[in-house]
Amino acid sequence: MAALDADKPIQLEADGRVVRITHPGRVLFPDIGATKLEVARYYLRVAGAILPHLEGRPLVLHRFPKGLGGDGFYQKRAPKSRPPWVPTATLTSPANPDPIEYVVGGSPATLLWMVNLGAWEMNPWLARADDPEHPTHLVVDLDPLGGEFQEVCEAALLVRQELEGCGLAPWAKTSGKRGMHVMASLPRRMTYPEVRELLAAVGRTLDSRQPERFALEERIRNRRGLIYFDSNQNGYGSTIAAPWSVRPTPTATISRPLSWEEVARCPAPTLFTIRTV
Incomplete structure (x- = not known):
């Protein structure tokens, strides 16, 4: 113009x-x-x-x-x-x-x-x-805490396994920043407390198996090398950036859905912008 x-x-x-x-x-x-x-x-x-x-x-x-x-x-x-x-x-x-x-x-x-x-x-x-009292989806926000995005992708694949073990069909998207969101549609009418209880159990399982990989508590989120398993956004009125949403980053990145094959290949999240999609 x-x-x-x-x-x-x-x-x-x-x-x-x-x-x-x-x-x-x-x-x-x-x-x-x-x-x-x-x-x-x-x-x-x-x-x-x-x-x-x-x-x-x-x-x-x-x-x-x-x-x-x-x-x-x-x-x-x-x-x-x-x-x-x-x-x-x-x-x-x-x-x-x-x-x-x-x-x-x-x-x-x-x-x-x-x-x-x-x-x-x-x-x-x-x-x-x-x-409004019953979410249709749950979300786990995986934050690399200063680590590499490759570590986020590896963590997402582990979260996928646990959620599938709960009978869910999870899918992933880049957060549009440094992390990744693992989401799943809820097969039945659940309350937010029920969702948080489910995800707390998933988080404890992952932490017990790989404590060197996951952090469940915000107080240790600055410990470099851990992936913060954040399920706090599963609450009444909480929001998450929608798939395909533009994010407030210098290069106008977007929150792009990824197939699990793509997660395994782990493309850099900076590749997905309003000019490349």
Whole structure:
């Protein structure tokens, strides 16, 4: 886009709706020069892949209005100035009885509207808005704690084995940063405490077999060479970056799903960006 047109709004069509993109030439990722328009077009390309992971789920907006070079902040409440076609759901929580109206994912137009807000990282709940007490998935976040990504891949394969032993069908994705998320659909209606109890047992098993590989407690997470088995995100209202979501990194990496064959080959997570997918 020519510099002269950088601030001129444009309109993009998504699923029969026209969405206005203001400041399309605004640079969101200064290190690579990626603009708001480039991010919007990325989401149009991957809409068919990412939307099943957002549909019907409350979203927490992670906003960077001025791009990665500016301040970012999280926003739970849906903006009052949203278009009438942006779906929302009003929910409460045990910790906060005050109702909060969340944006609910599910359409390409909503993706574009969020990008225009500066909310280009997609963070859905593990549960759907119509049944917020019961997650549809569980997640284990594997953090290398200063080690190499190869160690994360090896740990993910071990987590896979344990989850399969629990009767689950796990799958993996890069976190978009240094780690990996191992996720699994839940075959029955489970509460968050039940999920955490299950994962605590899985973590204890892994730690007992390979204490030199896994760390289960946050207090020892800085011990170099261990992989932090983090299941703390399995709680009411907690979110995880969606598969195919852009992450706030200098090179606009994404959280990319991997086959288990790919996990065994262990490609560098930095390979997956809005420009390479």
